């Protein structure tokens with residue numbers, strides 16, 4: 001595989017660029033050898049994996065990987081890049097799944113993992129200040145050591161950075177209680193394309209015009225580089241009480257979700273699986289009824305309160321035909337909750353991807369059946385499974401796995417692109433959002449105008465043009481204008 005990849009690596013490292021960067025961050029922190037550039041040439045987007053397994057780079061290699069060690073060094077690198085028209089891709093841990101970190105032409109990768117310190121814990125105000133490149137698992141371990149949890153526990157906890165969470169507007173598995181990352185961030189520091197440093201001081205709330213913080217949260221590196229964040233942290237819960245249920249069908253399960261959330265109960269975890277995703281999870285439950293679907297809820301916090309919430313939710317669910325089941329599916333989920341299950345499927349030649357969207361309670365049942373039907377019409381041999389997690393009083397995230405069987409690359413990529421188009425178009429038709437927590441990156445660019453509306457998309461582009469007139473910050477992502485020289489990425493919609 002490597003010789004094919006190496007053949008695409010030309011031209012070699014740009015010595016003038018390497019020396020200029022070395023002058024800002026130290027020679028040891030500029031990596032320009034082929035393996036380092038190769039490692040930063042992609043994230044975990046399946047389209048990139050499809051290319052890699054065939055010995056190809058999805059886009060192009062970055063010209064170099066630069067590793068600043070402080071906010072000042074980030075500012076210096078950006079000021080220089082802006083002055084010299086060198087595009088820059090902020091790079092956290094590369095666990096993004098929409099191609100947000102894939103270079104399209106001429107970029108340097110700004111690897112933020114040296115910004116990895118827990119700056120402070122303020123136990124009185126329940127806040128932690130952390131540098132953006134800190135690994136998520138290490139951050140959680142550090143706050144746990146002080147008796148807290150950060151409350152943001154994505155499946156990718158150990159393979160992502162705090163800055164990546166913010167840049168993508170991520171969601172953790174306990175989001176139904178603690179919220180998404182945008183609900184947790186109270187302040188941040190960022191650097192603009194020209195090197196200007198911006199600090200949004202942590203404050204409980206403010207009323208001073210539009211939120212500058214929200215310019216950066218979800219910007220996926222296109223509007224600035226987040227260098228530090230102050231996040232809410234929470235006392236580690238006294239109890240975590242599971243409630244494992246089965247429902248006659250997904251309509252009953254979703255209706256229970258709606259009633260539970262609208263009754264102002266706040267499970268930390270709410271997961272309802274369709275029949276396809278239920279079957280492998282209930283193997284240990286001998287008398288789990290055929291056709292029934294599984295739900296795992298967890299109630300946490302002060303034990304007496306959590307127990308009351310669990311019992312009330314159980315009553316709401318029972319009225320909809322729910323049955324209490326054994327704890328085995330909960331224990332299995334708990335033990336494997338941070339594992340990635342896609343590598344064996346990708347390695348065996350499948351075209352596997354996931355797509356998470358947001359839907360209103362009133363739309364979810366129809367949204368699911370139309371999407372399932374559309375995918376199975378497109379490819380009868382496809383696997384389609386879904387679950388609903390991250391629930392709100394008004395709706396929930398529908399998280400779908402689509403697995404196309406092994407086939408020649410061109411055919412697989414065409415079907416994969418068509419599957420994405422079906423899912424994203426149907427989401428918009430059904431009034432949902434095309435992305436709940438993975439971000440837009442490169443892959444979702446074609447549907448951003450439908451998501452934001454023509455006026456909204458034009459406004460986002462104007463904000464980008466005003467903050468980054470040279471278009472050096474992660475160009476061509478989030479549906480924003482690419483640079484003239486941008487390469488097309490294999491499999492891009």
Ligand SMILES: Cc1cc2nc3c(=O)[nH]c(=O)nc-3n(C[C@H](O)[C@H](O)[C@H](O)COP(=O)(O)OP(=O)(O)OC[C@H]3O[C@@H](n4cnc5c(N)ncnc54)[C@H](O)[C@@H]3O)c2cc1C
Pocket residue numbers: 043044089090091092093094095096097099100101112132133153154155156159160161162163164165166167168169170171172173219220221222224225226227339340341437438439441474477
């Ligand atoms: C197996 C698996 C499970 C996953 N589970 C979840 C999940 O449960 N919940 C969830 O929300 N996501 C999940 N993801 C997606 C991914 O982990 C998240 O989007 C994560 O937040 C990305 O963080 P990262 O540090 O790896 O970012 P990267 O992949 O390095 O970057 C993502 C994007 O953000 C930009 N960026 C990164 N850091 C910064 C910064 N400091 N400032 C500005 N821009 C920046 C990059 O340029 C890029 O556009 C999962 C991914 C995988 C592979």
